[in-house]
Amino acid sequence: MFVLCSRVYVKCSRCHVSVCWKEARRRQSTVEPLVQANFLKGSPHRKHPGVTNLKTVRLPEPLQDAALSVLRRAEVKGLTERAQKLANFLWSRKRAAEPSQLREKARLLERKYLDEERDSHKDVGDRQLEARIKKKVLSELRQTTYHRTVLRYDKDLGLLYVAARLAGGYAAVIRALNEIKTRDHLFVPSSLLDFGSGLGSGAWASHSLWGDSLKEYVCVDSSGDMNTLAEQLIGGGEEMDNPVIKQVYFRQFLPVSPKVQFDLVLAAFSLSELSTLNERLNVIHILWRKTNAYLVLVENGTKDGHQILMEARNAILKGEEEVIHDMRRPAVFAPCTHELTCPKLIKQPVVPCNFIQFYDSLPLSRSQERQQEKFSYLIISRSNEEKTLQNEGFDMGRLTAQVRRRPRHVQCQLCCSDGELKQVAVTARHHGKDMYRCARNSDWGDLLPMFHEDDDTTINENP
Numbered sequence: 034m035f036v037l038c039s040r041v042y043v044k045c046s047r048c049h050v051s052v053c054w055k056e057a058r059r060r061q062s063t064v065e066p067l068v069q070a071n072f073l074k075g076s077p078h079r080k081h082p083g084v085t086n087l088k089t090v091r092l093p094e095p096l097q098d099a100a101l102s103v104l105r106r107a108e109v110k111g112l113t114e115r116a117q118k119l120a121n122f123l124w125s126r127k128r129a130a131e132p133s134q135l136r137e138k139a140r141l142l143e144r145k146y147l148d149e150e151r152d153s154h155k156d157v158g159d160r161q162l163e164a165r166i167k168k169k170v171l172s173e174l175r176q177t178t179y180h181r182t183v184l185r186y187d188k189d190l191g192l193l194y195v196a197a198r199l200a201g202g203y204a205a206v207i208r209a210l211n212e213i214k215t216r217d218h219l220f221v222p223s224s225l226l227d228f229g230s231g232l233g234s235g236a237w238a239s240h241s242l243w244g245d246s247l248k249e250y251v252c253v254d255s256s257g258d259m260n261t262l263a264e265q266l267i268g269g270g271e272e273m274d275n276p277v278i279k280q281v282y283f284r285q286f287l288p289v290s291p292k293v294q295f296d297l298v299l300a301a302f303s304l305s306e307l308s309t310l311n312e313r314l315n316v317i318h319i320l321w322r323k324t325n326a327y328l329v330l331v332e333n334g335t336k337d338g339h340q341i342l343m344e345a346r347n348a349i350l351k352g353e354e355e356v357i358h359d360m361r362r363p364a365v366f367a368p369c370t371h372e373l374t375c376p377k378l379i380k381q382p383v384v385p386c387n388f389i390q391f392y393d394s395l396p397l398s399r400s401q402e403r404q405q406e407k408f409s410y411l412i413i414s415r416s417n418e419e420k421t422l423q424n425e426g427f428d429m430g431r432l433t434a435q436v437r438r439r440p441r442h443v444q445c446q447l448c449c450s451d452g453e454l455k456q457v458a459v460t461a462r463h464h465g466k467d468m469y470r471c472a473r474n475s476d477w478g479d480l481l482p483m484f485h486e487d488d489d490t491t492i493n494e495n496p
Contacts, residue, residue, distance in 0.1 A: 081471045081474065083429065084474070085367075086208070087207070087211055088391075089403060090390060096266060099268070100395060103270050104192060106270075109189075112397065116197040119190075119193050123302075126305065126337075127179050129181040131310055142169070186256040191258050192262070199232055200393065201392060201394075202231070205390055205406050207241060207242065212367045213327055214243070216367075222243055222295075223296055224295040226251045226297070226299070227252045228300040228316070229300055230283070233281070234301065235252070235301055237278070240278050249282070252283050253284045254285065256285075264276075288323070291323075292358060294322075295324070297329070299328075301332075302331060302333065305337065317348050321349050328413045329411075330410065331409070331410045332410070333409070334385055335409075338409045339377070339387065342410070343378060367411075368412075369411075370431050370449065377448075386448075392406055429482060429483065430449045431481075432478060433454070433477070436475055436477060442460045444458055444459075445459055447483070468482060
C-alpha cells in the first residue's frame, strides 16, 4: 500500500495494477451483488432456493378421516393416555448394547474389582476370589446396561400407534421428502419402496408431493397386523375396494432380486427397531442397492437416532459392499453439506443434529393441538447436485439451530461445506443485503448461501 495525493492505493488481484482504494471497493461491491442475485434467480428473499421448511403440516383429509373412523370403531379404552405413554416410550428408546461393548465394559469392571478384592481379602483363594469378582461384574452389568424391549406390533398396539405417531411421523417424513421436491425440480419418481412402512405414512407423504406420477408403491413391514391397518387407512377406513392411493402393494419381506431398483427408497423410524449394528448395516446395504435416485432415512431426533443415521452414512459412503450392482457413487444430499465427519459428533458434549416440524395432531377430542416433531434425517443420492452448487461462487450452509433475529444482524449456527460448525452473525454490511435478507427469512433446517469473499484487493506494500 502506498499514499499519493492523499489517496490510498492497493493492488488489484484481477488486473495486477494499482488502483485507488475507493475504486477497488467500488469494483468489489459491483461483483458480489451479481453473484447473490444469481442465487436468488428472481425469487423474493422469503422464498430463496435454500428454504426447505414447511409451515404447519396437516394430515391429508382422507387419511385423517380414515384414522378417526378406525379408532372409533375399535373403541380403545383410555386411548389418549395410553397413546401418550407409547409416544414417550418410543422417544426414550435406545440402541441395545453391542456384544463388543459389553465385553469391554466387563473387562474394565474385572480389573477394578480385582484390585479392590485383593486389598480387602488378601487371605481368599484364587477360585473364591474369581467367583466373587464374577458375581460383582454380572450384578453391575445388569444394573447399568440398557435392556431394550422388543415391540410386537399386533392389532392393539397398532391402534395405539395410530393415535400416538401417525400425525408426527407423517410430518417428519413429508418434511424430509420436501427437501428433494424443493431442490430437485427435475426429479419425478415413478416407484417407491418404503421399508418398515408401518401405517403407510411414507406412501401418503409421497403421494401428497408427487401425486399420480408415482405408479408403484411397495410397502414392506414385518407385521401383518400393521399392513392390514395401513390397507384400511388407504381404503378410507374400510377394506381396499376403492383405495385413495392406487397401486399400493404391502409385503412382509423385501424384494429378493438385487437388480430391482426404485426411484425413491424410504425407511422412517425403522432402523431403530433393529436390535444390532450388523442387522442395521445389512438392511442399509440392501436398501442402497435398491435405490435408483434417492435414499431417505428418518429417525427420532435423539442422540441414538442421529448416530444410527451416521452409521448408515458412513457405511454407504465407504462402499463396503462385496458386489456392486450400480457403479454410480453415493453423494450426501441432505442435511449434511459435506461428506466429512459430523461436527456434532466431535464436539463435546455430543448434541444430536436434529430439526423440528410443526404439525396439527390427530383430533381425538374436540380440540386439535399444534405440536412439534423433533427428528433427524439423511438423504443420499446417486447424483452430484451438491457439487454444482459449489462452483457458482457460493457454498451452502445448513442452519442447525434456532435462528435468532436481532436489530441489524442475524445470529446463525451453520454446518458449513468445510465440515465445521460455525456461529455467524450475518449483517448487511459484511455479507451483503441479499444474504442478510435471506438469513432473516430462514429458519432452523433451511440452507443459507455462504458467498465466497472475493479477494479483489490485496495490500501492496512494495509498489
